[in-house]
Amino acid sequence: MTIDPDATDHGEVARPHDSRRDPAAVRTGLQRWLAGRVPDPVVGDVHIPESNGMSSETLLFDARWDGADHRLVARVAPVDSAVPVFPRYDLDAQARVMRAVADTTAVPVPHVHWSETDPSALGSPFLVMSRIDGLVPPDVMPYNFGSWVSDATDEQRATMQATAVDVLAQIHTVDPAAAGLDTPPTAGDAIRAHIAAQRGYYEWTTRTGPRSPLIERAFTWLDEHAPDDPNPAVLCWGDARIGNILFDDFRPAGVLDWELATAGAREMDLAWMIFLHRFFEDIATTAGLPGLPGFLRRDDLTDAYALRSGHAPEHLDFHTCYAAVQHAIIMLRIATRAVHYGQSEQPDDPDSMIMHRATLEAMLDGTYWKALT
Structure with a gap:
């Protein structure tokens, strides 16, 4: 695609x-x-x-x-x-x-x-x-060009970034059991359970659509690199991105879309926020637009989260790659849906249905983050 x-x-x-x-x-x-x-x-x-x-x-x-x-x-x-x-x-x-x-x-x-x-x-x-009033960073067109976010000052975006990290840190203090979620003994157990659920989601998706060699290669990589994280599992928002936050004066007024909430590792939410911004930044690069390269940077978010929560994030290469895999399955499903509604044609190469194919390939090869430094 x-x-x-x-x-x-x-x-x-x-x-x-x-x-x-x-x-x-x-x-x-x-x-x-x-x-x-x-x-x-x-x-x-x-x-x-x-x-x-x-x-x-x-x-x-x-x-x-x-x-x-x-x-x-x-x-x-x-x-x-x-x-x-x-x-x-x-x-x-x-x-x-x-x-x-x-x-x-x-x-x-x-x-x-x-x-x-x-x-x-x-x-x-x-x-x-x-109903809560506020401004949402748009997905269409992406907020990192031609939007109220890209038109904001560096200081205003810094406020957005800091308060978004604070939202994550607060969510991760909630007992998953109190939210009605099954809670594995450790974050490592939760990660492996989550990967198994994503594999089930992929199998469900491919019942009515094509299989993806790239996603299947990625699952092998995940099995080989999943960290044995001994930390307690926490409540994860699951769709932790600024596009799911209503902002008022560049501060969160409403935190939305909880359908992917789960018990997991803190890094799952942090990596999702990092990756979804990179997804839009790669679109900007493809379009020859400047984007917002100084916003929601991986190291900045990691440092801010550690300062706010007292937990130093680990295994970010794994977790950002895992976020890219999850998003790839969603993209595959959305593209299959478009074919169903006659809005696009089924390509010969199913991996081309994944918009961030090149990003995921580079993450699996260990070259993606190196190219950004």
Whole structure:
């Protein structure tokens, strides 16, 4: 898959417009459902953002009950016909994680009003949460060129970076068991369990799409290099990137998207934040754009996290490569989804469906980080 830096809608690839819900029908369903939980509710217009995600669906709506107005968000699990990105969407588990984080840290997560496991109201399980205002670093086009992030000053981005690291450090103080997660004895055990789950995800993805020789080579590498980390497993956000943070005055106002939360090593979150920025930086380089090479640098994040948490991150070559492997499986699934919806054609080489193929190859060869120094 090639990257077209001049495209304005490439983020819409694999985003199935014909699977989006009818706002009027959603309003009716929410009105009926909410009436069973609060007295005499009135649901306002439902808004479905154009930038809706490719995993669970986001619905914005206002409601009034008990004389008060409430600005709300519903996250709805996708139906199978929408060719979901992930095989399972446990929104009830997400609610438990978010409540545990809210109860024990100062991380600004949305207040979860309800978690509905019965699909009858909207056709799928859903969460209803409070809505938080703020700016999100965009994915389309990437925030590291032509966005409010790239237009900010170095000092403002330094504030974003420091506070994002603080979010990670706080999340990692939460007991995974308190969040309802199974917790392996050590971080090393958690890493190996997580790799096994990712291998299962890859096998699920390839049931309806092509297999990737690169990803399969990467799994062999992971098995050979997985660290035996004796530290305790911690709660990991799972999708730890600044694109999942709402910022107000360059500080976190809301921390979103907890569907990949798990028990793991601290470095899993840190490496995900590092890699996702590098993913966008490599796009900028390909497009001949300056990007933000001084932002979210690996060594800076590592040092800041150690200072904030008291834990010196280890095995970052492994963990950033593992992040690249996880993202490769997601990219393979998204590209397969695009083929399903007729938005692209199946290439002869399935590895070309992975946008960061060259990055992953260089990480497996041990040359990626050396080339950046």
